[in-house]
Amino acid sequence: MERRGRRPSDPEALWKEKDMSRGEAVDAMVLILRTSGCSWAKKRGCTMCGYNAASSADVTPDHLRAQLEKAMARYDGEPFVKVYTSGSFLDDREVPPDVRDDIYSAFSGCERLLFESRPEYATRDALSQAPKNATLALGLESSDPIVMRDCIAKGFTPADARRAGVDAKDLGLSVRSYVLLKPPYISEANAIEDAVATGIYADGFSDEISINPVNVQKFTEVERLWRAGEFRPPWIWSLIEVMSRLHGNVSARVMSSPSGGGSARGVHNGGCCDAKALAAVEKYSFSGDADDLKVDCGCRGKWESYLRAEAMLGTPADVDRCVVDGMAIRTR
Ligand code: SF4
Numbered sequence: 001m002e003r004r005g006r007r008p009s010d011p012e013a014l015w016k017e018k019d020m021s022r023g024e025a026v027d028a029m030v031l032i033l034r035t036s037g038c039s040w041a042k043k044r045g046c047t048m049c050g051y052n053a054a055s056s057a058d059v060t061p062d063h064l065r066a067q068l069e070k071a072m073a074r075y076d077g078e079p080f081v082k083v084y085t086s087g088s089f090l091d092d093r094e095v096p097p098d099v100r101d102d103i104y105s106a107f108s109g110c111e112r113l114l115f116e117s118r119p120e121y122a123t124r125d126a127l128s129q130a131p132k133n134a135t136l137a138l139g140l141e142s143s144d145p146i147v148m149r150d151c152i153a154k155g156f157t158p159a160d161a162r163r164a165g166v167d168a169k170d171l172g173l174s175v176r177s178y179v180l181l182k183p184p185y186i187s188e189a190n191a192i193e194d195a196v197a198t199g200i201y202a203d204g205f206s207d208e209i210s211i212n213p214v215n216v217q218k219f220t221e222v223e224r225l226w227r228a229g230e231f232r233p234p235w236i237w238s239l240i241e242v243m244s245r246l247h248g249n250v251s252a253r254v255m256s257s258p259s260g261g262g263s264a265r266g267v268h269n270g271g272c273c274d275a276k277a278l279a280a281v282e283k284y285s286f287s288g289d290a291d292d293l294k295v296d297c298g299c300r301g302k303w304e305s306y307l308r309a310e311a312m313l314g315t316p317a318d319v320d321r322c323v324v325d326g327m328a329i330r331t332r
């Protein structure tokens with residue numbers, strides 16, 4: 001990944017990776033534009049989101065064009081281009097319509113152009129301006145309105161996201177929905193159920209369902225809870241459980257590309273099998289073959305004990321910090 005410093009004329013980051021297009025694994029370029037920032041982060045912000053650090057109030061349309069020019073200098077004709085803004089690509093205050101048009105035409109020749117937006121900016125009008133190779137990425141997060149409001153503070157409802165997804169599909173675009181695995185304030189077991197239910201809800205308007213395990217970002221409400229021992233990022237076993245339960249029950253491709261996997265702040269098991277389990281998740285995300293999700297490790301039993309201990313104690317706190325070898329309670 002290339003990070004180019006903090007000048008408003010520099011993209012926040014740019015890197016190359018693999019993703020899927022037309023059923024094949026292809027090269028993809030990921031461009032994170034530095035913009036003036038997410039409108040919701042300025043008002044309240046989601047409990048797990050620290051993306052505001054990637055924005056700058058000084059960014060002008062000319063800066064955005066300069067960022068695009070720098071990205072084009074690095075573009076090697078990858079079939080899949082993903083343009084993120086750490087906010088909403090379709091928010092005119094972040095990316096003015098004429099800059100958006102420049103981006104659309106710069107990547108008009110690629111197979112897929114993905115951008116992310118909150119639903120209030122993904123209006124039929126805005127979506128109809130997008131080229132037909134576009135994929136709308138939606139931070140649906142949860143199909144439970146109470147989880148959306150009280151645990152995530154998302155500032156929109158699942159129905160709002162659904163409306164945007166249905167409109168995008170109706171206009172011939174494709175949709176990738178992000179499902180949050182383990183918002184704060186709910187137990188690991190409830191988080192699994194919530195993510196499975198959300199994946200099934202998303203299937204009605206999504207070509208792809210991306211499971212996003214919460215990772216602890218700096219200066220967020222989730223970080224405060226994590227430091228106090230009141231939040232543990234999800235286990236990789238939970239991620240595998242969600243993907244396994246969605247497999248065969250949804251038509252959309254199920255995938256996950258976790259940030260910070262294997263670290264204390266990211267989705268993790270016990271350190272014994274994290275790399276192997278994450279490799280299984282990645283392999284499945286490309287193959288769609290349920291056999292690729294099969295992983296063995298003794299710590300699976302510890303995860304099962306964790307789920308039981310949480311239920312017994314009636315808390316979503318980090319039981320891992322006070323339970324040793326199964327069920328013995330340690331004082332902190
Ligand atoms: S998660 Fe998305 S909508 Fe929520 S504050 Fe972050 S950038 Fe904004």
Ligand SMILES: [Zn+2]
Pocket residue numbers: 269270271272273274297298299300
């Ligand atoms: Zn293990």
